[in-house]
Amino acid sequence: MPAAETATGRADSTAAERQIPPPWSLLMELSHRCPLRCPYCSNPETLVRRAAELTTADWLRVLDQAAGLGIHHIHFSGGEPLVRDDLEALVARAAGLGLYGNLITAGTLLDRDRLAALAGAGLDHVQISLQDTDAGSADLIAGLPGAFEAKLRAAALVREAGLPLTLNAVVHRRNIDRVAELIALAERLDAARIEIAHVQYYGWALRNIDALMPAIDQVERAMAVVEEARVRLKGRLTIDAVVPDYYARRPKPCLGGWGRHGMMVTPSGRVLPCHAAESIPGLQFPHVTANGLAEIWQSDPAFRRFRGTDWMEEPCRSCPAKEVDFGGCRCQAMAIAGRAEATDPACALSPHHGWLRQRAERAASGGDRPYAYRSFAGGKAGA
Ligand code: SF4
Ligand code: FES
Secondary structure, three states, X not given: OOOOEOOOOOEOHHHHHHOOOOOOEEEEEOOOOOOOOOOOOOOOOEXXXXXXXXXXXXXXXXXXXXXXXXXXXEEEEOOOHHHOOOHHHHHHHHHHOOOEEEEEEOOOOOOHHHHHHHHHHOOOEEEEEEOOOOHHHHHHHHXXXXXXXXXXXXXXXXXXXXXXEEEEEEEOOOOHHHHHHHHHHHHHOOOOEEEEEEOOOOHHHHHOHHHHOOOHHHHHHHXXXXXXXXXXXXXXXXXXXXXXXXHOOOOOOHHHOOOOOEEEEOOOOEEXXXXXXXXXXXXXXXXOOOOOHHHHHHHOHHHHOOOOOOOOOOOOOOOOOHHHHOOOOHHHHHXXXXXXXXXXXXXXXXXXXXXXXXXXXXXXXXOOOOOOOOOOOOOEEEO
């Protein structure tokens, strides 16, 4: 009998609603603390202070619940997750539960002993962020002298330890012309994958939009380099790259759709469908000390709010692509259209699309402006 049918054969919509497949991954933002000060930081405007971070016992309970819910993949992230001295214990618990553990790090705090301890605890994979291939530019973007060399050392240690390596290169006007060099560096460091990720202009990054936005011809040249490299390096290096939203005609399904594939926990224990969800007013997000992950995933109102397609308005409601992109990004709709229910302005069918493109073109002519750096001192910090 199909799960959505009762013994009488009638469709049971309440039961069907309970059959939401578990998320594939859980992103654990262990801390907002970070030695870097990137101008495109994706952490929220209000940072969580150390004193308000979850305890080790809290995080261990979250991992137990994640395994119980059927999650496969744990991302240990931040800020910088290496600032937590309980990271090894968390990695060990994840490994003991059969969860695949990925460390997402800036790499500057990773040394041989720490990596050996993490590998010994059962870590499966490491992702290191990369600011540029030019050391001076990379350190300027990171806001930390010596960061680039430290990252190269960390990447070499990861491969020496036999762990697979992904590089995450955030690109923008000041480094996008070096995409070929970024790919060559990934080859040299023996990475399995490189993500060429464009800056997402929410939160802190929005303050730096005039310093970071690339021009359309820069984006087109970079995508041509990526296409050539994908063919040349097939089977050796995976290259993830997409046209950025502000120059696209259709949006991406943000995180595969709201509440469909992943969930995340903030350093203070809020459970969110995506990293920018708290920018949407009117949504109350649950807390790990009050609710279990399974209950949150299945029935929390904030997770259900934009799940599927029932919430959509026109033009998404009657669009043949609605099950493909799920209307794009709710947080971008909020930031630009002023309503989270609106069509993502990255879509050419959105009434705000023309404005987005014009804003991008205006920002791209901003020249060599100084960066507004991210830090606890410079940004708002809260609980
Ligand atoms: Fe996607 Fe909505 Fe645009 Fe259709 S109208 S392509 S569903 S964002
Ligand atoms: Fe929140 Fe895209 S970042 S839905």
